[in-house]
Amino acid sequence: MTINWPPTYYTSEQHFTLEQERIFERSWQCVARSSEIAEVGSFVRVNVGRESVLLVRKAAGEIRALINLCRHRGARLCLEDKGNFGGSIRCPYHGWTFSLDGHLTAAPFMRDLPPETKERHLFTAGVTEWLGYVWVNLDPDAAPLEDQVGPLIRERFGDDDVPGKYGCDELRVAKEVVYEVPANWKILYENFCECYHCPTMHPEICQILPSWRTGYGTVSGPEGPLKRGSALAEGATGFSLSGKAAAARLPGVPEGDARTFHGILLWPNVHLMFIPDHVMCMRFEPVGPDRTKVVTQWLFHPEAMNDPDFSPEDAAALVDVTAREDFEACVRVQKAAGSRYFEEFHTPHESLIVTFREWVLEQLEKKEEKVLAI
Numbered sequence: 001m002t003i004n005w006p007p008t009y010y011t012s013e014q015h016f017t018l019e020q021e022r023i024f025e026r027s028w029q030c031v032a033r034s035s036e037i038a039e040v041g042s043f044v045r046v047n048v049g050r051e052s053v054l055l056v057r058k059a060a061g062e063i064r065a066l067i068n069l070c071r072h073r074g075a076r077l078c079l080e081d082k083g084n085f086g087g088s089i090r091c092p093y094h095g096w097t098f099s100l101d102g103h104l105t106a107a108p109f110m111r112d113l114p115p116e117t118k119e120r121h122l123f124t125a126g127v128t129e130w131l132g133y134v135w136v137n138l139d140p141d142a143a144p145l146e147d148q149v150g151p152l153i154r155e156r157f158g159d160d161d162v163p164g165k166y167g168c169d170e171l172r173v174a175k176e177v178v179y180e181v182p183a184n185w186k187i188l189y190e191n192f193c194e195c196y197h198c199p200t201m202h203p204e205i206c207q208i209l210p211s212w213r214t215g216y217g218t219v220s221g222p223e224g225p226l227k228r229g230s231a232l233a234e235g236a237t238g239f240s241l242s243g244k245a246a247a248a249r250l251p252g253v254p255e256g257d258a259r260t261f262h263g264i265l266l267w268p269n270v271h272l273m274f275i276p277d278h279v280m281c282m283r284f285e286p287v288g289p290d291r292t293k294v295v296t297q298w299l300f301h302p303e304a305m306n307d308p309d310f311s312p313e314d315a316a317a318l319v320d321v322t323a324r325e326d327f328e329a330c331v332r333v334q335k336a337a338g339s340r341y342f343e344e345f346h347t348p349h350e351s352l353i354v355t356f357r358e359w360v361l362e363q364l365e366k367k368e369e370k371v372l373a374i
């Protein structure tokens with residue numbers, strides 16, 4: 001199938017703005033670990049598309065996503081990355097004070113202000129939790145997160161709810177690495193859609209998952225031969241640089257998956273790996289047409305992490321070395337994307353790229369204007 005996908009999609013500032021508006025500001029975005037805001041009043045500041053959002057723990061089990069902009073004269077309420085607001089959020093400019101729900105509760109000389117002042121609550125965004133992550137959606141009419149991820153999970157794993165079995169809510173971040181890559185987010189994401197490059201680029205990962213030498217990785221599309229996961233190499237006990245497991249198998253992982261690697265891409269920008277002893281989450285945050293922040297987290301069971309001999313380094317090193325190889329290749333593509341000769345040819349191993357592009361184009365075609373919810 002031929003789809004319209006000009007190389008300017010990787011270089012144009014204008015196209016980048018369109019993607020922010022129609023993809024990242026209208027879909028559910030995985031933005032933080034729920035445990036980062038465990039205490040009441042605690043917050044983290046995150047970017048969603050072009051917006052700054054405060055995730056605030058209002059009460060046990062309740063999170064609010066508040067747009068980081070005062071309803072008086074528009075000042076950013078908060079410039080810190082994280083902290084604790086206590087019981088309320090006070091704008092440092094003129095002192096308007098908002099509850100953790102975003103309601104205006106006090107303003108200097110309130111008695112002298114017109115009655116409608118009291119209605120100037122903070123703008124809010126949709127928020128939900130899944131896999132121990134906080135997901136935000138700026139679209140007030142958004143369908144539930146399940147509608148975004150459910151079909152992709154079923155397409156990939158059929159009736160087997162692989163993500164559900166790894167107990168991600170309970171897991172803790174043992175290691176985080178953030179990469180700043182000078183390449184468009186789609187070049188990076190498309191790289192992870194295929195494993196045709198694996199035999200050439202990734203000797204380390206092919207050592208641990210020998211089936212990837214076929215050019216079909218575990219996310220090689222619904223009809224890929226490894227749809228049901230990839231087996232660890234003989235002699236390997238874990239998905240790590242040395243081939244050794246870092247911890248015991250996670251409690252919910254069945255015997256049948258004791259030596260299996262599962263992976264899935266959740267449009268638009270999340271990549272998850274499920275390994276018997278841990279889970280890895282990689283998300284791609286667009287920064288500019290040719291710049292992407294990649295946040296990678298390795299999640300382990302708290303009990304494993306309590307072991308004084310525990311270390312996530314060996315497991316993290318395998319993904320780290322592989323990701324650096326990937327990013328180097330992606331930067332090569334980015335460098336060429338401005339050429340008038342730039343064009344592509346896809347092998348059968350790369351069919352998931354086309355599926356991803358179709359989804360992107362579908363989002364870009366949704367033109368109606370959206371208004372933020374109050």
Ligand code: FES
Binds near residue numbers: 072075092095
């Ligand atoms: S801008 Fe926030 S109180 Fe004036």
Ligand SMILES: [Fe+2]
Binds near residue numbers: 191198201202326
């Ligand atoms: Fe790769």
